Amino acid sequence: MQFSAREDIQAPIEAVFDMMADFERFERMAMRRGVDVRRTVEVPKPQVGACWTAVFSVRGKPRHVSIELSDYERPGVMRFVSVSKGMSGLTTIELLPLSPRHTRLSIEMSLAARTLPARLLLQSLKLGKSRFRRLFQLRLNEFAREMEERYFHGN
Template sequence: MQFSAQEDIDVPIETVFNMVSDFERFERKALRRGVDVRRVTGSVVPQAGITWETEFKIRGKPRHIIIEMTECDRPSLMRFQSSSKGMNGDTVIELLALSQRRTRLRVETSLGAKTLPARLLLQSLKLGQSRFRRQFQTRLSEFARDMEERHLHGV
């Protein structure tokens, strides 16, 4: 299953990259939402090899996912591989400078199942695919507006 979203942001590409790679901020957000997230390897500087372990519940079942940044090309690309007991995922974050003050942010994710229960979970996601894609785009749009606000106010 693949899905993607993109958003144009009125923020320079370097600033967008810095905000997107602010891993400590994302870790704190995840913790507030009940996700146990722990950086296993790597520094705060975005680079290939940074790894996180996460635990959370989906449909009442605990899930353990390992996420690794496999590629980082500042300021235009970050790639993450994720794996769990039954699924693999690949997420690519691409940034494109449209002008000195405007950046296009594109996020593309693909998920693949390794087990029958994971295939069933993916199948249920596919059934609600249009709603899921809308939510994904909405969240990326909200994130983009938040970046514009933070940039505007120097946060």
């Protein structure tokens, strides 16, 4: 299953990349939403090889995911590989400068099932794909507006 979303942000590409590479902020955001996130490989600064584990509930069952930063090319690309029991995923974040003060943020996610239970879960997710896409785009829009606010007001 693949889906993607993009959003234009009124901020320079370097500033947007720095905000996207603020992994500690993302960890705190996930924890506020009930996700147990832990770094498994500490790196002094964002770089390839950074790893996390996350535990969250999907349909009442705890899901354990390992996430690794597999590609980090400043200021344009970050890729994360995720692996869980029976499923794997790839998330690609790309930034494109539209002008010196505008950046296009594109996020593409793909999930692949490796076991029958994971295939059934993925199939049920596909049934709600259009709703999920709308929700994902809405959240990305909110996140882009938050990044603009942080850029203009230094939060």
